[in-house]
Amino acid sequence: MKNKFLSKRYWNSISTPMGESNDLLKKFDDIIDFSLGDPDITTSEIIIKKAFEDAMNGHTHYTDSLGDPELRKEIRKFYLNKYDYNVKSDECMITTSGCHAMWLTLEAILDDGDEVIIHDPYFTPYPQQIKLARGIPVHLETFEEEGFQVNPKRLENLITNRTKAIIINTPNNPSGTCFKKETLKEIAEIAIKYDLIVIADDIYTLFSYEEPFIPITTLEKMRERTITIGSFSKNYAMTGWRIGYLIAPSFIIQTAKDINENNVFASPSISQRAAIHALKNRDKIQPQIACEYKKRIFYAYDRICSIPNMSVLKPRGSIYLFVNIKATGLSSKEVADKMLNEAHVLVLPGNAFGKCGEGYIRLAMTVNTKKMNEAFNRIEKMNIFNKCMVSAL
Incomplete structure (x- = not known):
């Protein structure tokens, strides 16, 4: 208009x-x-009731701008128990949904004109989210005949001197594909070779039907160049609570926190309490x-x-x-x-x-x-x- x-x-x-x-x-x-x-x-009624109790007991105020320390501790504990992956306290931040985490990430890492590769078909908001952060989306084609897996040669051919990051989403929305461990390793090798960041949109980790989900950040030499986006929306049926998180190197987390202080400052305290109870009762x-x-x-x-x-x-x-x-x-x-x-x-x-x-x-x-x-x-x-x-x- x-x-x-x-x-x-x-x-x-x-x-x-x-x-x-x-x-x-x-x-x-x-x-x-x-x-x-x-x-x-x-x-789950377990989550709702316990979050309500927390609200009645006074958890209705701003939290730490990085997020409720108890929630961050539970997320770190989850990654250690589930993936044998140690997340430090200053490497985790709570966000107001996964989409908010993506915006904070792109705002933190992109300069004007930086290119971000997204595998097509993709989650609808990605191109506009990249443009909002003054970046340029670059589309990597994937095909049904290949199971919608990322082809490493096509990926490498898209890299220029302006490429800053690659967004991956597995299990995938919309195609439903799950990247094989071999595919993840190939993406990791390319990211290391060209000194790129991988933004892992890990939203559907509960729904991997053939093989256990593997976070790309757990692969060798990927910790320092991976930004993981997590959410409680799908894995815990908590879409309306609008709660997510970032796991990344501490300097990225600090920058995202500084940006967020000019946006929403901190995520809703009640939603954060609900997320704590979701993690504690996930089994x-x-x-x-x-x-x-x-x-x-x-x-x-x-x-x-x-x-x-x-x-x-x-x-x-x-x-x-x-x-x-x-x-x-x-x-x-x-x-x-x-x-x-x-x-x-x-x-x-x-x-x-x-x-x-x-x-x-x-x-x-x-x-x-x-x-x-x-x-x-x-x-x-x-x-x-x-x-x-x-x-x-």
């Missing part, structure tokens, strides 16, 4: 299908929503969440495999399925629009996730299998996915 009172940076619309999905939900009364990664799973809370998502994603996978003109890779990780709809002959936006208007099923078109997302739609496992059954029953009746129509083509 062009207006003299708006910054010229925002004169051209930067709305995304993710942001527009809330408005689309109002279009029909019976929409089944696969659009955003905000599940129908409510935060009681997380197995149920992981089991439910796995049940949903494999149910959806089986249904998709039986529908003409749809295909999808076997689930490997995350809470999403990236469904190939190229056989319809339509664009991802056209298919998403038809699914909304004809079946009242809301999905995100693949082009929302970059050039390599065209020809796909993303489904988030945010509803139970009963609703999924209804959604896929509706989809099967659509002409573009109808057996009779396919045989006639």
